Amino acid sequence: MKLKSIAAAVTLLAAGAAAHGASASVLLFEDFNSATQGLNWGGNANFNVGSPPGSVDLIGTGFFDLYPGHGNYVDLDGSTGNGNNPAGQLISTQVFGAGTYTLEFLLGGNNRGAGARTTTFSIGNWSTVVGPLASNSGLNAYSFTFTTTGGALNITQTGPSNQQGNVIDDIKxxxxPEPTTWAMMIVGFGVAGAMVRSRRKLALAA
Incomplete structure (x- = not known):
């Protein structure tokens, strides 16, 4: 097969891989701003709430606004009493397949003077713990890249509950993309570049 044909085939494969990677980038995003605020929130299209007695509250602008300027967000220890463990839990309605993902979110302390709290995140066989976060720790950005066997995203506020949990927002x-995807893209771009250089040389020789 001629170099030109090979280059064209590789470039097409790379373009297809790039398109696949782009279309599969953001799988879930929730900022809670379109959800109705309320104590003991019942969830929405993106998240279910774990089984009682644990609960969560959806608060924000004009309603227990602990972090002004951030719209709506979730207090991971709802208003169903004290002593529950877990205190509250969000479970994504979407189930993720086996693969590599990046999880991003904003997480802050309870901002009401209560004790430091800990939150656990997991998908399948992957999990991580954030905290304990002091009450005044602020609403900060976190990012984790990991490989998992797959499953729903579980966000769990450890107990015992005291109705003053960590606050979460902007979950993504x-x-x-798999390493083979990146490799195919790099090869495709490299061959395309070589073709351009070859054409320039031929043009100069002519």
Missing amino acids: VSAV
Whole structure:
């Protein structure tokens, strides 16, 4: 097969891989701003709430606004009493397949003077713990890239509950392209570049 044909085939494969990676990038995003605020929130299209007695509250602008300027967000320890473990839990309605992902979110302390709290995040066989976060720790950005066997995203506020949990907002899960995808893209771009250089040389020789 001629170099030109090979280059064209590789470039097409790279373009297809790039398109696949782009279409599969952000799989889940939730900022809670379109959801109805309320104590003991019942969830929405993106998230279910774990089984009682644990609960969560959806608060924000004009309603227990602990972090002004951030719209709506979730207090991961709702208003169903004290002593529950877990205190509250969000479970994504979307189930993710086996693969590599990036999880991003904003997480802050309870901002009401209560004790430091800990939150656990997991998808399948992957999990991580954030905290304990002091009450005044602020609403900060976190990012984790990991490989998992797959499953729903679980966000769990450890107990015992005291109705003053960590606060979460802007949850995003993105797919990370497989290494073979990146390799195919690099090869495709490299061959395309070589073709351009070859044509320039031929043009100069002519």
